[in-house]
Amino acid sequence: MSFQGFTNEDFNVFTIDGLEPRMEALIKHVRPKLEWLGGEIAPYLSAVTGEEMFPHVAKHARRTVNPPNDTWFVH
Numbered sequence: 284m285s286f287q288g289f290t291n292e293d294f295n296v297f298t299i300d301g302l303e304p305r306m307e308a309l310i311k312h313v314r315p316k317l318e319w320l321g322g323e324i325a326p327y328l329s330a331v332t333g334e335e336m337f338p339h340v341a342k343h344a345r346r347t348v349n350p351p352n353d354t355w356f357v358h
Contacts, residue, residue, distance in 0.1 A: 286319050297352060305350035306343065314340055317356040328358055 293316065296308040321338025328336045336358040343351045 286316060286323070289313075289316065299350070302346060302348060302350045306346075309343075309351070309354055313354060317354065321356045321358065325358060 293313050296305060296313055299305040299308055317340045318338070321340060325336040325338050338356055338358055340356040341351075341354045343354070
């Protein structure tokens with residue numbers, strides 16, 4: 284995957300009503316981009332900090348009712 288940036292379609296995911304439809308759109312449109320970014324940034328952060336970095340993209344797995352208002356990845 285070549286990251287071309289985030290699109291309006293990516294941000295429009297957060298306007299979808301309902302947990303399941305929003306999560307499906309997040310998984311399809313946004314999560315792959317965050318995973319790619321995490322993989323690209325990890326080696327740089329590892330070099331700067333001297334610590335191995337492991338990117339993690341939010342899965343929002345414990346949600347049962349309310350759809351997420353945002354999502355993220357961390358190292």
